[in-house]
Amino acid sequence: MTLKLKYFGMTAEASGKDEELLDNNYSSVKELKADLLAKYPNLLEINFKVAVNQEIVNDDYKLSGNEEIALLPPFAGG
């Protein structure tokens, strides 16, 4: 079970990568986020949203297997 993570905008800068594969040891988005925040503490400064299989979800969303995850920060530029 593998998660494919994609980082957008500032989340890519905070993690230092655009993409990453992670073993899926998480039952929910909340658990995944907690792990990512511990690994990449600069993410704590960004109020990003998480998409699972191209759908923006809440923290209580259950992860089940091989999912595609996107970390989406807000942009303000115009």
Next chain:
Amino acid sequence: MNLTNQEKNRYSRHILLGKIGLEGQEKLKAAKVLVIGVGGLGCPVLQYLTAAGVGELGIIDYDIIDETNLQRQILFTVNDIGKNKAEVAKNRLKQLNPHINFNVYPEKLTTRNALNLFSEYDIIVDGTDNFSTRYLVNDACVITNKPLIYGAIYKFEGQVTVFNYKGGPTYRCLFPEPPKAGSVPNCSEIGVLGVLPGLIGTQQANEVIKLILGIGKLLSGKLLTYDSLNNSFLTLTINRSEEQVQKVLDEKSNFKDFDYDFFCGIISTFDVNEISLDELRKMFNSSDNFQLVDVRQEWEQPRVEKDNVLIAPLNELESYVTKIATDKKVIVVCQHGIRSIAAIEQLEKEYNFNNLINLQGGIENW
């Protein structure tokens, strides 16, 4: 709205298209669109809507043209520097298409003028460059029930979507809370690829035209993200949150007095005492009795190797509360001075601390 023969000739390449035709072109002429902000996004949006024959265009921007705008704000020339963006845009666009009615508002969009202004248009286009105006625009669209064509950019990436269209999601359904003040830098602080707003603004113009014509699929409930470095587009589904929409509607009568700068933390919502890195160095050199609480993870560099340092990562802060001094000054630090403010806020609000001082700008240059 009938077209003159001259207009029929001008728009012939639209009229030839089965999905547009004369009827579609007349819909474009009857449409009223308000474009907020004439920056990197607003310029291409206005240019294409003017060329396409959208009958009435509102242009609002209080800002003046600066030399650094010319790298991406393609309606302006060196002769326009120092002039109001909305006025210059109108004069330029009038030359492109004299059949369009332009309404120029060389003023700031505020909670005082937004509702009246929005109610005069069918569609609102967001080309602003800051969060407080984006939340203001969203809320005014929810209150006046107008579709919002949203575009936003960051360095090499952009986002486009249609908010508040026929029961679809709104900006607050995607981002209920604004980011912490100062945590998302703007184009003037970090730069932006000049061609990027051209691409994103053109996508916004395309959504406006499809919405007016009622053709194709709109990006309602779909956020299109674009990465210009990898040429990758990704479309993400956004769901409507009735709770978020209702919150805005419930506060409708307070809208005019709502302070969006305050909401977005531009005016400090949270009064925190701060010291500079130099002042911190002086405190270490003097005999000051204080504690330094580092809310970063243990491996983050540079470390402060002193006896009076407590390491208490922000995500585990609760378990360290009893070790934080209450009887002397406590300097709270992190990498950039943003997480430390969040830590101070949590400690003051939940645990009644009153001796906490933030290290401004963080410990990065220790």
